[in-house]
Amino acid sequence: MRTKQVYKDYFIRKFSNFCRRYRLRTPVRNIIITLHAYDIIPKNAIGLDLFGRHGLWHTWDLAEICEHIEMWEIDPFYANHAKKFIPKANVQTGDSIDAVKNSKLLRNDYNIILVDNPNGPFADDQYCEHFDLFPELLNHLAAKAVLIINLTNDINAMNARDHYPNEFMDKWLERREEFYGKEMSKGESIVDYMNIYKQKFNEWNWKVNECFFSARHEFVGYLVLEIEKSY
Numbered sequence: 088m089r090t091k092q093v094y095k096d097y098f099i100r101k102f103s104n105f106c107r108r109y110r111l112r113t114p115v116r117n118i119i120i121t122l123h124a125y126d127i128i129p130k131n132a133i134g135l136d137l138f139g140r141h142g143l144w145h146t147w148d149l150a151e152i153c154e155h156i157e158m159w160e161i162d163p164f165y166a167n168h169a170k171k172f173i174p175k176a177n178v179q180t181g182d183s184i185d186a187v188k189n190s191k192l193l194r195n196d197y198n199i200i201l202v203d204n205p206n207g208p209f210a211d212d213q214y215c216e217h218f219d220l221f222p223e224l225l226n227h228l229a230a231k232a233v234l235i236i237n238l239t240n241d242i243n244a245m246n247a248r249d250h251y252p253n254e255f256m257d258k259w260l261e262r263r264e265e266f267y268g269k270e271m272s273k274g275e276s277i278v279d280y281m282n283i284y285k286q287k288f289n290e291w292n293w294k295v296n297e298c299f300f301s302a303r304h305e306f307v308g309y310l311v312l313e314i315e316k317s318y
């Protein structure tokens with residue numbers, strides 16, 4: 088069943104690549120074009136994808152522009168598929184958050200990082216969204232880097248579609264309040280989110296040079312930040 092889904096995703100990826108000639112764009116391809124427009128695309132891109140799956144949804148687009156790309160996926164079934172579909176990637180099978188926290192990543196000069204984290208709490212509530220990656224992830228970056236982070240900007244709209252269990256929502260709200268300093272479930276604007284991230288990076292001694300949001304649905308999208316280490 089899972090294999091069937093993977094090959095369906097492979098077919099969709101091939102089809103969307105074909106559709107590029109008719110100006111259709113996948114989300115990460117669109118971000119790459121925008122990074123070019125802002126003139127902040129890293130020249131020699133050293134990529135890191137922390138939640139890779141089989142790589143067909145988003146990693147594929149990032150891999151295209153990278154000189155080197157490292158990808159982490161915890162599920163060996165998907166990691167093995169990723170090795171086939173993204174031959175350029177150095178695919179690591181394991182827990183990327185643990186790798187970040189315990190310095191198991193292979194390099195410390197990544198300059199474009201994709202964080203397509205699962206929604207809400209995961210791994211038996213050990214982790215939530217991308218919150219547990221910070222600030223340690225910053226120790227593994229080049230002095231200037233682009234972060235592409237999955238951001239749920241309307242948790243209620245997401246819940247209205249997906250109907251999460253109450254305990255899941257309670258835990259999720261608790262973790263969001265802890266990370267953002269407030270609940271962030273009352274229809275806050277994307278500018279409110281950007282301001283919180285800018286302040287957090289500042290506290291971690293990184294400056295946000297540029298920041299934009301690329302929506303994928305009504306309630307989730309990619310927050311893209313060019314950050315630079317302040318000394």
Ligand SMILES: C[S@@+](CC[C@H](N)C(=O)[O-])C[C@H]1O[C@@H](n2cnc3c(N)ncnc32)[C@H](O)[C@@H]1O
Pocket residue numbers: 136137138139140141142143144145146147159160161162165181182183184185203204205209210
């Ligand atoms: C939303 S998908 C990522 C899709 C991928 N970026 C692509 O382009 O196809 C999230 C993936 O993260 C994986 N995952 C969950 N927890 C993880 C962890 N701690 N470390 C690495 N991968 C993890 C899941 O198995 C799942 O395949």
